[in-house]
């Protein structure tokens with residue numbers, strides 16, 4: 001199916017373009033810029049043939065392209081894997097005008113971004129996200145990072161890419177669970193800033209979950225526009241960017257309690273339902289808008305409830321979440337669809353009551 005290529009510019013100190021379409025590999029050279037001579041193509045084991053296709057394309061265009069194959073998923077986001085990439089860069093005499101290309105899910109784009117941010121104090125990186133989550137979230141916005149034994153994303157830096165290539169053809173091989181997990185972030189964008197996203201899912205959930213459908217292409221475009229608008233105004237998470245964390249305080253707590261065995265998008269789905277209940281109880285959100293969270297996410301096959309016997313652990317995890325300010329729990333809540341606001345220091349009884357509302361037992 002042909003889809004017109006969409007170009008979305010992320011503003012800021014160093015503006016860059018996000019391209020969304022199909023068969024976009026030929027656009028990569030342009031995003032890398034004219035000065036680049038060597039490229040490190042970082043890809044996970046599972047996407048070896050995609051990594052090779054990227055390398056061959058760049059080689060055919062006269063660049064020296066070197067592959068760095070890294071482990072799949074979170075195993076790529078370690079200091080050891082970053083050090084492996086630095087070794088390849090060093091042994092290949094990469095200079096400041098050369099570049100890194102990250103081909104993969106959010107784990108690889110986070111790693112590739114971090115390697116680019118740190119090599120010679122920062123070289124260009126172009127991201128080629130291959131999961132829905134990476135297209136609409138991880139690859140756009142300039143946050144890069146790796147994990148340590150003490151926690152996720154504890155080491156990293158802000159290093160905006162020189163460009164992002166969202167080739168929707170990559171989604172053909174993505175397992176349905178991963179596609180749905182990415183849709184949780186898309187739906188989040190719908191609630192905070194673009195109601196049309198919710199309407200598209202409500203109108204045709206089959207199309208919304210079909211990687212070939214123009215509906216999914218439109219959802220990606222709309223979600224990227226929301227993120228681009230927010231990070232273009234506020235790269236470093238001061239105030240506006242915080243709205244992207246809608247649903248994430250509870251989601252991060254679930255991820256921690258589940259020892260990161262849950263997909264991020266699944267945790268975000270439950271987190272959105274939790275914070276909708278909280279806003280409803282605080283008198284901020286109408287019953288209909290709160291119910292809409294559960295209905296939309298449920299229609300996509302995402303979890304909307306969580307086990308009922310984990311409150312002390314969840315509360316403790318939320319208090320330690322890096323997005324909280326001091327001892328005060330702080331949530332992004334909605335005063336209505338597309339109207340994000342803040343709720344600081346809610347009554348502990350209300351926090352627990354909202355949990356009871358989304359408890360499965």
Ligand SMILES: NC(=O)c1ccc[n+]([C@@H]2O[C@H](COP(=O)([O-])OP(=O)(O)OC[C@H]3O[C@@H](n4cnc5c(N)ncnc54)[C@H](O)[C@@H]3O)[C@@H](O)[C@H]2O)c1
Nearest residue numbers: 044046072073105106107130131133134138143170173174
């Ligand atoms: N930097 C940010 O702003 C930001 C935002 C959100 C999430 N993240 C990070 O993103 C990561 C999660 O990303 P994810 O959900 O994309 O998971 P992932 O990167 O772990 O990928 C999931 C799995 O899918 C495989 N895969 C990737 N693309 C595929 C494809 N097209 N077909 C088949 N298999 C494919 C991967 O090899 C991996 O095994 C986390 O590390 C999270 O911290 C970063």
